[in-house]
Amino acid sequence: MLADGYEDILVEEYIAGQEFTVLVAANPKPDRKCTTFKPVEYQFPNGYKFKTYALKTSELHTDVNKPCADEALEAKLRLAAEKIFNGFSGWVMRGWILE
Numbered sequence: 001m002l003a004d005g006y007e008d009i010l011v012e013e014y015i016a017g018q019e020f021t022v023l024v025a026a027n028p029k030p031d032r033k034c035t036t037f038k039p040v041e042y043q044f045p046n047g048y049k050f051k052t053y054a055l056k057t058s059e060l061h062t063d064v065n066k067p068c069a070d071e072a073l074e075a076k077l078r079l080a081a082e083k084i085f086n087g088f089s090g091w092v093m094r095g096w097i098l099e
Helices: 053-057 071-087
Strands: 018-021 040-042 065-067 096-098
Touching: none
Parallel strands: none
Antiparallel strands: 018 040, 018 096, 040 065
């Protein structure tokens, strides 16, 4: 059984597409906007379509993290990250897959 040894498990639907991470830093003053940084695209190594636990933790592939090269897409990702971050009062961690 998949859940042996665990009280809870999280299963997410697989959605094919590009994967980006946007770092967001909170501003300590509540009336100020947060700061977003350049999105990084995770380009999967050959043979992978999604991140496994091992791929995230022990099979390090530092060459697969690339800065977003598309300025229009970067602007959209940063704006979305800012809106989500502010919508959750600065407490959110989430990845996005582009369909």
